[in-house]
Amino acid sequence: MNPTPEITPADECQIHPLSGAAARPGRLLSAPLAAEVSATLAAGPDGGAAVRAVDLRVPLLEKNDILAERNRGYFLGRGLVALNLVSSPGSGKTTLLERTLDEFGRQTKCAVVVGDLETDNDGLRLRRAHAPVAQITTGGTCHLDASMVARGVESLDLEGVKILFIENVGNLVCPASFDLGEQVRVVLLSCTEGEDKPLKYPPIFKSANLVLLTKVDIADALGFKRDVAVENIRRIAPTARLIQLSSRSGEGVAEWLDYLRSLNPQR
Ligand SMILES: Nc1nc2c(ncn2[C@@H]2O[C@H](COP(=O)(O)OP(=O)(O)OP(=O)(O)O)[C@@H](O)[C@H]2O)c(=O)[nH]1
Numbered sequence: 001m002n003p004t005p006e007i008t009p010a011d012e013c014q015i016h017p018l019s020g021a022a023a024r025p026g027r028l029l030s031a032p033l034a035a036e037v038s039a040t041l042a043a044g045p046d047g048g049a050a051v052r053a054v055d056l057r058v059p060l061l062e063k064n065d066i067l068a069e070r071n072r073g074y075f076l077g078r079g080l081v082a083l084n085l086v087s088s089p090g091s092g093k094t095t096l097l098e099r100t101l102d103e104f105g106r107q108t109k110c111a112v113v114v115g116d117l118e119t120d121n122d123g124l125r126l127r128r129a130h131a132p133v134a135q136i137t138t139g140g141t142c143h144l145d146a147s148m149v150a151r152g153v154e155s156l157d158l159e160g161v162k163i164l165f166i167e168n169v170g171n172l173v174c175p176a177s178f179d180l181g182e183q184v185r186v187v188l189l190s191c192t193e194g195e196d197k198p199l200k201y202p203p204i205f206k207s208a209n210l211v212l213l214t215k216v217d218i219a220d221a222l223g224f225k226r227d228v229a230v231e232n233i234r235r236i237a238p239t240a241r242l243i244q245l246s247s248r249s250g251e252g253v254a255e256w257l258d259y260l261r262s263l264n265p266q267r
């Protein structure tokens with residue numbers, strides 16, 4: 001059996017009282033995180049270590065926010081409007097985009113960046129001669145981030161493109177925290193998910209500019225109460241625009257396309 005290694009002062013590292021994360025001497029931390037860590041490790045009034053939570057997401061989100069601003073400037077500079085579509089898996093994002101590219105996309109040039117954990121199924125479904133598509137497979141990451149979008153966009157020929165659709169990874173939690181540089185965040189809630197999802201997952205709905213209540217063609221068959229869902233969406237996202245639609249029956253699709261036209265992309 002190996003003897004217990006002796007810890008010398010040079011090896012010593014301080015352990016965060018809550019997370020157990022070690023702040024090793026000489027390790028470089030970003031300024032906000034360094035301040036958090038110093039405050040946490042400072043002796044409390046009784047001489048013991050002060051117990052405070054360090055939010056390790058800060059540097060990650062800071063970096064993402066900087067890249068998102070860069071994306072936003074790039075999109076604005078090209079005169080295109082970027083929409084970030086987020087929802088649970090299977091809410092109908094790709095189906096709506098297929099229909100949108102076939103109808104609206106023939107008059108107004110569109111491009112798509114689509115993210116999934118695995119497979120290029122959605123990229124293949126969205127492939128059209130008149131609309132460039134980039135598929136990003138995140139390999140396990142539950143959301144797109146600004147750097148992934150930048151890489152996806154770099155691979156596209158954006159000549160003449162006025163609308164960029166970003167179909168996020170199907171997930172109602174993680175994408176809420178990651179700004180991609182979009183001008184419009186579109187959150188989809190489908191009738192198959194239940195009326196209460198806005199109440200259970202408020203951050204993503206709070207961040208929406210537009211909420212789409214999808215698959216309304218099957219609402220009655222499911223016993224889904226549209227008025228209750230609308231009330232819940234209104235409670236969490238009172239200022240967001242709301243459109244009820246079905247990519248299958250076509251109900252509400254004209255209103256969605258009018259919304260896209262109202263974004264008035266410049267070129
Ligand atoms: N009844 C009905 N089914 C729909 C509608 N839109 C999509 N679907 C069906 O819902 C299923 C999922 O649709 P997708 O468009 O792949 O959903 P998604 O949000 O892109 O899914 P992920 O990318 O996996 O998150 C498919 O079987 C679609 O045919 C709709 O308006 N009505």
Ligand SMILES: [Mg+2]
Nearest residue numbers: 093094122167
């Ligand atoms: Mg999809």
